[in-house]
Amino acid sequence: MPVVAKFEITYTQFLDEHGKAQQELPEFAADADEMARMYRFMHLTRVFDQRCINLQRTGQVNTIASSHGHEAAQIGLASAMRPEDVLAPSYREHGAVLWRGVRMSQLLAVWGGDERGHDWDGARHDFPYCVPIATQCLHAAGAALALKMRGQEACAVALCGDGATSEGAFYEALNAAGAMELPVVFWVTNNRYAISMNVQDQTGAETLAQKAIAVGIHGEQVDGNDLIAVRNAAEIALRRARSGGGASLVEALSYRLGDHTTADDATRYRPDEEVEQAARRAPLHRMKRFMQEHFGWTGEQEEALIAELEAEVEKEVEAYLAMPPPKIEDIFEHQFANMPAALEAQREIAHRYPVPD
Amino acid sequence: MANLTLVEAVNQALAWEMAHDDSVVVFGEDVGVNGGVFRATVGLQEKFGAERVFDTPLAEAMIAGLSVGLATQGFKPVPEIQFMGFIYPALDQIVSHASRMRNRTRGRLTCPMVLRAPFGTGIRAPEHHSESTEAMFAHMPGVRVVIPSSPVRAYGLLLSAIRDLDPVIFLEPKRIYRAFRQEVPDNGEGLPLDKAFVTRPGTDVTLISWGASALETWNAAGELADEGIDCEVVDLATVSPIDKDTILESVSRTGRAVIVHEAAVSGGLGGEVAAILASEGLYSLEAPVVRVGGFDAVPPLARMEYGYIPGVQRIKDAVHECMES
Numbered sequence: 001m002p003v004v005a006k007f008e009i010t011y012t013q014f015l016d017e018h019g020k021a022q023q024e025l026p027e028f029a030a031d032a033d034e035m036a037r038m039y040r041f042m043h044l045t046r047v048f049d050q051r052c053i054n055l056q057r058t059g060q061v062n063t064i065a066s067s068h069g070h071e072a073a074q075i076g077l078a079s080a081m082r083p084e085d086v087l088a089p090s091y092r093e094h095g096a097v098l099w100r101g102v103r104m105s106q107l108l109a110v111w112g113g114d115e116r117g118h119d120w121d122g123a124r125h126d127f128p129y130c131v132p133i134a135t136q137c138l139h140a141a142g143a144a145l146a147l148k149m150r151g152q153e154a155c156a157v158a159l160c161g162d163g164a165t166s167e168g169a170f171y172e173a174l175n176a177a178g179a180m181e182l183p184v185v186f187w188v189t190n191n192r193y194a195i196s197m198n199v200q201d202q203t204g205a206e207t208l209a210q211k212a213i214a215v216g217i218h219g220e221q222v223d224g225n226d227l228i229a230v231r232n233a234a235e236i237a238l239r240r241a242r243s244g245g246g247a248s249l250v251e252a253l254s255y256r257l258g259d260h261t262t263a264d265d266a267t268r269y270r271p272d273e274e275v276e277q278a279a280r281r282a283p284l285h286r287m288k289r290f291m292q293e294h295f296g297w298t299g300e301q302e303e304a305l306i307a308e309l310e311a312e313v314e315k316e317v318e319a320y321l322a323m324p325p326p327k328i329e330d331i332f333e334h335q336f337a338n339m340p341a342a343l344e345a346q347r348e349i350a351h352r353y354p355v356p357d
Numbered sequence: 358m359a360n361l362t363l364v365e366a367v368n369q370a371l372a373w374e375m376a377h378d379d380s381v382v383v384f385g386e387d388v389g390v391n392g393g394v395f396r397a398t399v400g401l402q403e404k405f406g407a408e409r410v411f412d413t414p415l416a417e418a419m420i421a422g423l424s425v426g427l428a429t430q431g432f433k434p435v436p437e438i439q440f441m442g443f444i445y446p447a448l449d450q451i452v453s454h455a456s457r458m459r460n461r462t463r464g465r466l467t468c469p470m471v472l473r474a475p476f477g478t479g480i481r482a483p484e485h486h487s488e489s490t491e492a493m494f495a496h497m498p499g500v501r502v503v504i505p506s507s508p509v510r511a512y513g514l515l516l517s518a519i520r521d522l523d524p525v526i527f528l529e530p531k532r533i534y535r536a537f538r539q540e541v542p543d544n545g546e547g548l549p550l551d552k553a554f555v556t557r558p559g560t561d562v563t564l565i566s567w568g569a570s571a572l573e574t575w576n577a578a579g580e581l582a583d584e585g586i587d588c589e590v591v592d593l594a595t596v597s598p599i600d601k602d603t604i605l606e607s608v609s610r611t612g613r614a615v616i617v618h619e620a621a622v623s624g625g626l627g628g629e630v631a632a633i634l635a636s637e638g639l640y641s642l643e644a645p646v647v648r649v650g651g652f653d654a655v656p657p658l659a660r661m662e663y664g665y666i667p668g669v670q671r672i673k674d675a676v677h678e679c680m681e682s
Contacts, residue, residue: 086430119463125430128462132453138419139454142426142434149382149408149432156426168446172419179414334460335499337467337522340551340598 007213009206011253012233013223017281019289026232032295038079038227039287039297040305042071045095046284047309048104049258051317052094052111056262060321064111065092066258069225072283073189073252075099076230077157080238086147086156088127088140092189093159100126104316105323114326115334134164137173137186144177144184144241155183155241163194165208171215177247178215185237186212186249189224191256196269212249224252225283228290257282328355361541364534366508367397367473370515371435373545375405378433381519383410385420385437394439395475395534417443421450421472428524429458429466435519441476441528442485448493455524456499471518471525477569477619478651478666479532481659488656489568489620494526495597495629501525501550502597506571508539510594513548521550530569537572551595553603559589562679563607565630566617567593570667574617577672586680596626604630605638612643613679619666622650644682649675 014029016022028034049068055061067074074095081087081100089097094107101122109117110129118128127143130136140158147154164170165188177184188208192199205211212219218240222233230252237248255278259266266275279285291297332339332347339347361369375381383398383405389412392399402410413420417438424434438444451472458468478487494502503518503525505511511529518525548554556571557578566574571592578588589607593599608614614634616627627648634646649667657665667675 088426115461115463118461119465124465127429127466128458132449135422135449135453138422138450139426139429141419142423142428143430144426145423146427146430146432169418169422169449172414172416173422175414175416176419176423330463331460334464336459336501338551342598342601 007210009209009219009221011221011223012229013226014228014232015226015286015290017286019286019293025228028231029228035291035295038075038231039291040309041075041079041095041099042227042284042287043305044098044309044312045071045074047306048094048098048313051313052108053262055108055317061108061111062113063261063263065261067092067094069191069255069257069278069282070189071095072227072230072287073224073254076227077159077187077234080231080234081157082154083123084152084154085238086125086127086140086143086154087123088136088143088156088158089129090136090160090164091129091131092161093129096159097122097126103319104313105319108317108320109323112320114323115330116323116326134160134167134170136160137164137170140184140186141173141176141182144182145180148183153242155185155238157185157187157238159187159189161194162188162190162192162199162202162208163197164188165211166202171211174211174215174217174247174249178217182247183241183244184247185234185241186247187234188249188251189254190251191254193256193260193266193270195260195264207251209249209251217247217249219249219251221251221253224254225281225286227283227287255281359541359543360538361508362535362538363505363508363511363529364395364397366512366541367515367529368399368401369541369543370512371398371401372404373543374516374519375401375409377545378519380431381409381433381435382427383435383437384413384423386415386439387412388437393437395531397473397529398437417446418450421447421455424470424472425450425454425458425468428455428468428470433519434470436470436472438472438474440486441474441490442488444474447472451494451500451524451526452497456497459523460499467522468524469522471515471527473527473529475531475534476528477530477532478656478662479569481662484658487662489618489651491528491596492620492624492626495626499524500597501595502528503550503595504528504530504568505594506530506533506568506592508541510548510554510592512541513546514550514594516545517547517550520547525550528568532569533572551598551600553600554592554594555589555603555607556592557588557590559587559611561587561611562613562615562676563589563591563604563611564615564617564672564676565591565593565604567596568619570617570619573667573669573672577669577676580669581673581676586676588676593630599629599633601633601637604633605641608634608638609641612641614642615647615649615672615675615679617649617667617672617675619651621653622648623653625650644679647675647679
């Protein structure tokens with residue numbers, strides 16, 4: 001019988017888990033300033049993430065999703081984007097949005113239950129965090145269509161996790177991107193868990209990347225804990241999109257080192273040994289070795305950087321805590337551009353009742 | 358001046374706004390070369406090109422999701438969902454995103470889009486082509502739900518819906534897509550949203566309806582006039598948010614109200630109108646408010662659909678009940 005379709009999925013890794021180069025490195029990896037900047041943001045993501053969890057434990061923010069373990073996947077991708085590109089993030093992408101210029105105090109506001117956080121700095125056209133799984137993939141496709149119709153040399157990026165690849169919205173977005181040749185990159189950080197569901201139980205497919213094949217877009221897998229592999233794959237996929245070469249699905253293999261959120265207890269569903277093993281392959285660990293070997297990064301520099309980042313995070317925590325409380329009127333003011341009469345009447349009622357803390 | 362059916366008026370409004378606002382784009386299933394299964398978008402692709410009027414893959418969640426993406430990035434998408442019975446996959450995008458984008462970003466991103474869908478019974482269509490679930494959408498904060506009931510209002514309301522800065526669900530009563538014609542000047546003048554229209558002044562009882570039922574309601578009012586009952590007829594038009602002032606003012610004069618809609622009566626918007634009259638117009642009422650609607654059964658297939666929706670006689674009986682109590 002004739003074979004009518006065949007496919008293969010490549011896997012790219014530049015650095016092994018000890019930070020040793022496995023093949024010739026891309027050009028940007030020799031750029032000391034750029035590598036230091038990315039390394040700094042990876043650490044910032046980690047320090048911020050840890051501080052967020054502390055704030056939750058002390059009741060200063062509400063339930064929050066940790067990005068522990070995703071530092072390379074987020075920073076490698078975000079650093080390949082241009083300001084005019086459009087990002088549609090899931091709720092776990094602190095590193096990526098911080099790179100895009102969002103303030104930490106604004107992210108804290110989001111997790112602290114205050115909509116003003118999403119009126120964020122940075123790329124003002126980027127989408128807010130998206131909670132309903134995979135629905136943001138369609139927004140990225142729509143934004144990509146907008147960029148294409150305007151003839152802009154820019155692209156849209158959707159960030160999602162492995163669980164999202166089971167959703168209808170994910171397939172519909174991919175299919176639209178293939179059918180309409182949209183300048184979009186679907187970036188799946190496969191951290192192996194959708195809350196408690198292991199990715200092996202999520203699908204019968206060998207890889208998530210191959211879901212691209214069914215819709216006629218490019219698909220590949222990278223080591224998502226390898227900053228250089230991530231940045232390299234992101235650059236290529238983004239360039240492909242911006243230059244009219246079509247959409248891509250990149251599956252970045254990683255591991256969720258934290259709980260799903262602060263309301264989760266991952267020890268219920270995964271063995272400690274597995275987490276310990278994954279921690280040894282963590283992206284920061286690997287990059288530290290790389291920085292030492294290639295740029296003579298020292299222990300003192302590392303300590304100084306972390307102290308500096310902790311101070312930076314602390315200033316943002318203070319800014320968050322110093323925000324004047326939101327007003328109940330705001331929920332009415334921002335519902336419609338032209339407020340309906342009935343809503344005005346409800347605003348007057350709400351105004352009369354102080355909101356308890 | 359053009360003598361148009363309701364669906365032709367929809368087409369005329371789309372063409373006007375596309376010609377005057379480059380950010381308006383029309384898309385959906387079969388809306389391009391085919392001009393839509395009801396021909397609402399006929400000729401638009403020839404006039405405005407396949408970049409602005411295009412067919413999408415067959416996926417309603419995607420149609421709504423693309424619209425959210427486009428709207429937040431400065432376009433005004435006017436997608437078509439082919440039948441309201443197929444709108445449900447799009448609900449997640451409407452509830453979770455379109456309705457909330459402005460509020461949850463405190464105005465940083467907005468979602469001006471008009472999702473058009475033909476709705477209701479009456480064209481002897483197959484299963485799933487006859488729903489009237491406007492109340493589901495009206496219950497969602499953050500979207501307007503607008504329903505024209507004549508060619509003139511289809512033109513004016515659609516123009517205003519497209520110009521509005523927030524999402525609008527624009528439901529077109531397909532039973533009266535071609536039921537009658539009106540002169541519809543192509544002057545680009547919108548009609549106000551959030552506003553009900555008194556389509557027939559009267560003194561004895563207020564009949565409140567929308568969509569295709571407005572036609573039977575109107576006809577019932579004509580027959581009742583012959584019996585000496587002078588009905589005021591109100592077309593709600595924007596069913597969310599409801600224009601309280603117009604209905605309360607009318608009932609303050611007539612003292613009686615009958616609400617007519619095609620959707621299942623329980624949980625339908627007639628209940629919302631009745632609640633407004635009960636809480637803010639009780640002292641004007643001389644009789645209990647009467648609701649006439651579709652029965653609380655799934656819309657039947659073609660042979661029974663006219664038994665399901667309120668016909669002229671059922672409306673007249675409801676008015677008699679209201680007048681006699």
